[in-house]
Amino acid sequence: MTGSWATFGADLHLDLAAGRGLRAALTEALREAARSGRLAPGTRLPSSRSFAADLGIARNTVAEAYAELVAEGWLTARQGSGTRVAERARPRRAAAAARTRHPARRGPAYSLLPGSPDLGAFPRMAWAAAARRALTDAPNEAFGYATDARGRVELREALAGYLARARGVYADPDRIVLCAGFAHALMLLGRVLRERRVREVAVEGYGLDVHRDLLTGAGLTTRPLWLDGDGARTTDLAGFGPRTGAVLLTPAHQFPTGAALTPGRRAAAVDWARTGGGLILEDDYDGEFRYDRQPVGALQGLDPDRVVYLGTASKSLSPALRMGWMVVPPDLLDEVLAAKGRTDWTSSALEQLTLARFIGSGAYDRHVRGMRLRYRRRRDELVAALAGKVPVSGIAAGLHAVLDLPAGAERSLVQAAAWQDLALEGLARYRHPDSDLPVRDALVVGYGTPSDSAWAPALAALLAALP
Known part of the structure; x- marks a missing residue:
């Protein structure tokens, strides 16, 4: 019986090798499905009765195949929980990839990049x-x-x-x-x-x-x-x-x-x-x-x-x-x-x-009013923290502020922020390549970006980066 279809709540294609007994073929097909990851760890298998009916074979054949795979550790069987793919049955390809994969590069812990709102403040309940x-x-x-x-x-x-x-x-x-x-x-x-x-x-x-x-x-x-x-x-x-x-x-x-x-x-x-x-x-x-x-x-x-x-x-x-x-x-x-x-x-x-x-x-108006108050508090905290350190401009509206710097200081301060695990951008990033405007060294600080929990440490990192 090759290429049979069985229903596991979702369709699963099992190749039951020809020339072998039904139990052996079914056992090997299930073992390979678990080994390769086609059956994910924790997947609940159908009862032996319903699976046997789907495949058109005897119930005992399915029960014996399940029992053998439980004994090998590929499946688990508990009263009331049914038969499931064991959690330790990891795909071979995934395991090999885990051994050879280079460690992912971690981004900065904090961000004051402009152009983004506080994503954690999305009004999930009102939107739902x-x-x-x-x-x-x-x-x-x-x-x-x-x-x-x-x-x-x-x-x-x-x-x-x-x-x-x-x-x-x-x-x-x-x-x-x-x-x-x-x-x-x-x-x-x-x-x-x-x-x-x-x-x-x-x-x-x-x-x-x-x-x-x-x-x-x-x-x-x-x-x-x-x-x-x-x-x-x-x-x-x-x-x-x-x-x-x-x-x-x-x-x-x-x-x-x-x-x-x-x-x-x-x-x-x-x-x-x-x-x-x-x-x-x-x-x-x-x-x-x-x-x-x-x-x-x-x-x-x-x-x-x-x-x-x-x-x-x-x-x-x-x-x-x-x-x-x-x-x-x-x-x-x-x-x-x-x-x-x-x-x-x-x-x-x-x-x-x-x-x-x-x-x-009216939920949109309420959300905007609430966020306006939140962002204003952050802006005020930013301005207060920077008092006497650097001039701040562009703060009458919006989600970012501009911190003016001494000539030639922009690049070094962006790098200093990176050393503080803080993502930050300078004004030069936005200059039109053909502009004849005087060069202006500055930082563009997006105070709307961090979540509430990240705002204080992000501000602290910014202050640590400044001279």
Whole structure:
């Protein structure tokens, strides 16, 4: 009997060697399955009666095979627990790999890298409650293939209300396009800009290289804008010429310098876009977390026809959700949808429905308010601990601060932090390679990243690294 199928709660293929007695063939097949790891340690085997029925053989044959393997130590049999694969039955390949594998390199014990929220603060219970309600209320068609590239209408409607109320965004649900985070949105917009024969996008002199790479990957070049305490110097856009068809900005809280774009420079950006037909791509980076100032609304509110608003749940909830959104000007919508494709393949419809429920129930607002208080306490503790040591800037909002250093000190302090088992980044990491900004030595400290238990030792490691 070769190639028989038996059911162990899940299908398992056993090769019962031809030319041997049934008991011997079954014993060897089970032994090899345990030895190779196909039957994992702790796996419960079926009763001898049901297994015999599955294989079409006598029950005694199965019972004798079990007994022999118990005697050899491959199986265990206890009253009330049934017959299981013994815990000491380890796969040969796994054991060999354990002998030859090089020890894994351990990362730093603590991290103050920017760009991440406190992952331990994800609102698991509230999210689970929203998921249960969303699953109960979901229409049957939500479990089928998605046909609207914009994403679930329930989430688009919830976002339209929230963004209008909390960020001052003009957001018609029909103009919201859901995507798998900011990078996905920027990739789509890069395609659209290239199709529109745009050749150059202005970007801030300091920013994420991955965002610049996405634009260059779409066939565009990036041109750096000057940065200072008032944010990007958008008045320079008028002199950039017709090649520059768009500008990427973080107006609410510039990453990584932390400056907020002033009203005059916001107006200059919008005037440039209106005059030359350009587009503003607004990355509303951690705009919900402000501490020492009145809320700064989205730039999109000044001209919804010239600004593409981009937001995500990555900083407010978790980057693991892979949930982002664009509010698209009317004349750009068809092109964005064409770039995305005819179906919404980027995120689970059930997660979209869960986030819609989470926002609609007020749980999202409560979570953001709670995290705002938590991050503000950390920021205050950081500023107090560094008083008299180094100047700290960019702290009116967001999840990171900038620590200005003496000239030439940045690299050595990043290395000193590594010796303290602390992951830390310098400002030079974010500088545009073509920028003519003066060199500024600084550390970018992400105080939102550590868990509550890791925050104090991470701060202590930072202080130990400083001279």
